[in-house]
Amino acid sequence: MTHDPLWITFIKALAVCVLLLGAFAYMTLIERKLLGRFQHRPGPNMVGPGGWLQPIADAIKTIFKEDLNVTAADKFVLVLAPAISIVFALSAFGAIPAGPAGSLFGFNPWVMDLDIGLLYILAATSLGVYGIFLGGWAANSKYALLGSLRSSAQIISYELGLGLSVLAVIIVAGTLNLREIVELNIWSVSPWLWPGLLLAFATFVISGTAEVNRTPFDLPEAEQELVAGYLTEYSSIKWALYQMAEYVNMLTASAFISTLFLGGYRGPRFLDALIPGVSEWPFIWLFVKMAIFMFMFIWLKATLPRLRYDQLMRFGWIYVFEFALAAALVTGAVVAFVI
Amino acid sequence: MVAFVILAALMVAGGVGVVTLRQPVHAALALVGTLLALAVTYVTLQAHFLAAIQVIVYAGAIMVLFLFVIMLLNVSGERTGDRLKWLKPAAWAAAGVTVAGLAVVYFLQRQPLPGAAVVDGALGGGGAERIGEVLFTDYLLAFQLVGVLLLTGVIAAVSLVQRAAPETRPQRGGAARSAPHEPGAASGAGVMRDDELVHGGH
Amino acid sequence: MYLEVLMMFLAAGLIAAAALVVGGLLGPKKPGEVKLSAYESGVPAVGSARERFPVHFYLVAMVFIIFDLETAFFYPLAVKFQAAPQFLFANAVIFVAILAVGYVYLLRKGVLNWK
Numbered sequence: 001m002t003h004d005p006l007w008i009t010f011i012k013a014l015a016v017c018v019l020l021l022g023a024f025a026y027m028t029l030i031e032r033k034l035l036g037r038f039q040h041r042p043g044p045n046m047v048g049p050g051g052w053l054q055p056i057a058d059a060i061k062t063i064f065k066e067d068l069n070v071t072a073a074d075k076f077v078l079v080l081a082p083a084i085s086i087v088f089a090l091s092a093f094g095a096i097p098a099g100p101a102g103s104l105f106g107f108n109p110w111v112m113d114l115d116i117g118l119l120y121i122l123a124a125t126s127l128g129v130y131g132i133f134l135g136g137w138a139a140n141s142k143y144a145l146l147g148s149l150r151s152s153a154q155i156i157s158y159e160l161g162l163g164l165s166v167l168a169v170i171i172v173a174g175t176l177n178l179r180e181i182v183e184l185n186i187w188s189v190s191p192w193l194w195p196g197l198l199l200a201f202a203t204f205v206i207s208g209t210a211e212v213n214r215t216p217f218d219l220p221e222a223e224q225e226l227v228a229g230y231l232t233e234y235s236s237i238k239w240a241l242y243q244m245a246e247y248v249n250m251l252t253a254s255a256f257i258s259t260l261f262l263g264g265y266r267g268p269r270f271l272d273a274l275i276p277g278v279s280e281w282p283f284i285w286l287f288v289k290m291a292i293f294m295f296m297f298i299w300l301k302a303t304l305p306r307l308r309y310d311q312l313m314r315f316g317w318i319y320v321f322e323f324a325l326a327a328a329l330v331t332g333a334v335v336a337f338v339i
Numbered sequence: 340m341v342a343f344v345i346l347a348a349l350m351v352a353g354g355v356g357v358v359t360l361r362q363p364v365h366a367a368l369a370l371v372g373t374l375l376a377l378a379v380t381y382v383t384l385q386a387h388f389l390a391a392i393q394v395i396v397y398a399g400a401i402m403v404l405f406l407f408v409i410m411l412l413n414v415s416g417e418r419t420g421d422r423l424k425w426l427k428p429a430a431w432a433a434a435g436v437t438v439a440g441l442a443v444v445y446f447l448q449r450q451p452l453p454g455a456a457v458v459d460g461a462l463g464g465g466g467a468e469r470i471g472e473v474l475f476t477d478y479l480l481a482f483q484l485v486g487v488l489l490l491t492g493v494i495a496a497v498s499l500v501q502r503a504a505p506e507t508r509p510q511r512g513g514a515a516r517s518a519p520h521e522p523g524a525a526s527g528a529g530v531m532r533d534d535e536l537v538h539g540g541h
Numbered sequence: 542m543y544l545e546v547l548m549m550f551l552a553a554g555l556i557a558a559a560a561l562v563v564g565g566l567l568g569p570k571k572p573g574e575v576k577l578s579a580y581e582s583g584v585p586a587v588g589s590a591r592e593r594f595p596v597h598f599y600l601v602a603m604v605f606i607i608f609d610l611e612t613a614f615f616y617p618l619a620v621k622f623q624a625a626p627q628f629l630f631a632n633a634v635i636f637v638a639i640l641a642v643g644y645v646y647l648l649r650k651g652v653l654n655w656k
Contacts (some may be wrong), residue, residue, distance in 0.1 A: 237564025471621030493643030
């Protein structure tokens with residue numbers, strides 16, 4: 001296992017951050033355009049050709065907005081909280097491998113290759129809860145505080161589902177290194193494992209959706225009840241940082257799901273018969289898989305109504321928790337007694 | 340070594356912050372900083388798995404509980420109850436005893452540190468494999484006892500809230516109104532009061 | 542190897558700091574008393590937001606810690622699982638069974654059932 005020089009790593013880290021933020025900007029546009037299509041209206045189409053300059057207009061507008069700091073707020077924490085959110089959101093993505101070793105002009109197409117990469121992503125995303133909690137607390141506003149408290153309880157509840165769902169994958173792969181998990185291809189081990197893995201996949205996708213606060217789990221944005229939840233008192237760039245964190249977390253969730261369950265950066269092997277080596281091409285396969293899940297997130301948003309808070313908590317603690325644990329146990333039983 | 344000095348300084352600073360900051364949420368944040376610095380220290384000692392678990396469990400779960408408890412009690416910065424007067428001298432005494440104990444161990448029980456090779460052998464790269472090996476052979480009974488301990492924790496958490504429920508209810512407005520409906524039931528103690536809390540303000 | 546993590550956090554921190562500084566410098570500054578008061582549906586804010594909160598959140602956090610720890614113990618087990626699958630599976634089942642008692646207790650007490 002070779003590692004790149006540190007300055008290369010730093011450049012890659014910066015590149016990942018910039019790419020993620022670019023992806024964030026255009027995801028907001030794609031989301032609005034798609035939601036428009038879902039609802040039989042054009043969506044944003046005025047700024048630039050076909051509306052494709054909308055994110056740039058949005059960015060300029062946000063930067064030049066007045067940055068309000070509510071009088072009653074705790075200034076230091078008010079600034080710290082969105083920074084925490086975005087830093088952990090961006091950093092989590094660095095552990096995702098985007099191609100085989102050395103496929104990025106001789107360098108490795110990932111920022112870090114950790115022996116416990118899977119746990120690293122879980123840990124980094126679990127710290128994102130501080131951004132939401134502290135943001136709501138610092139504003140010293142009732143809606144913000146209630147929103148942040150709800151969101152934090154939601155995030156920690158579904159973190160359990162997330163943590164338990166990955167167990168099935170770890171049992172099959174026997175490693176916490178994401179690259180090794182991709183290289184192994186968990187589905188090829190035995191068809192007997194498929195039921196357990198499918199169940200784990202389902203609970204993981206559901207928990208992931210809840211973790212990134214997307215519909216039908218977007219309680220923080222339940223504007224009828226909470227105005228804008230923890231975002232109520234945020235404006236300008238600090239508000240934008242939270243939006244970035246949300247979309248970056250979506251991107252990370254998509255990449256994480258793809259990496260754990262769908263072969264990550266590897267393409268389907270049968271395509272190698274058509275174009276030799278195509279399944280080894282870096283970036284493209286991860287990108288395609290992430291795009292599928294991003295589309296799924298938007299589709300869900302266009303289709304499903306929001307859960308009520310009690311339904312959300314019950315769903316997480318009773319169904320997701322039990323099924324995720326069952327997936328791990330079924331997979332373990334198959335490994336122990338069938339194969 | 341340089342890394343250790345920096346991290347140790349961060350941890351001590353965090354610890355001092357926990358004790359001296361007046362605002363409980365700030366103190367909790369200082370504690371989060373300390374715990375994260377500790378996790379990084381684990382990484383410098385090649386205990387990667389432990390570092391990840393440290394972050395997930397301590398920073399990601401236990402400190403969130405701390406923050407929830409601060410919210411629950413709503414301890415504001417300035418209120419220092421007379422009931423806790425004994426705490427300050429007791430804390431100093433406990434700190435003194437701890438330092439004395441450490442000094443005694445340091446000066447009387449000096450043992451050479453194991454060499455780097457020994458430590459690396461024991462850690463086996465610092466991943467989860469070695470911990471799994473040891474945990475499920477030498478410490479199997481302890482592992483199962485942890486399960487019992489956690490079970491105790493579940494029951495303790497519920498019974499704590501149940502008994503404390505009547506006192507910890509918010510004293511004002513909407514929350515107290517619905518209190519008598521479910522005496523004793525844990526679910527009655529804290530179900531979604533936030534709507535009422537909001538409207539109670541108007 | 543873990544310096545790579547440091548690099549990642551440096552880069553992310555740099556981006557966040559740059560965004561905050563640029564946003565702070567470029568935005569207009571016209572503060573006003575009403576503008577800077579907490580939002581409460583258009584009426585003046587009543588009281589402080591530093592209220593006491595439902596105990597149920599505490600309970601959820603507490604139960605979360607316990608099951609999070611359970612998961613933490615499962616990671617090494619899952620990694621080493623294939624070394625002795627049947628033995629480890631039996632141990633996992635015992636461990637889960639012990640905690641299942643607690644889980645059923647929580648269900649019966651209605652802790653996991655928000656209303």
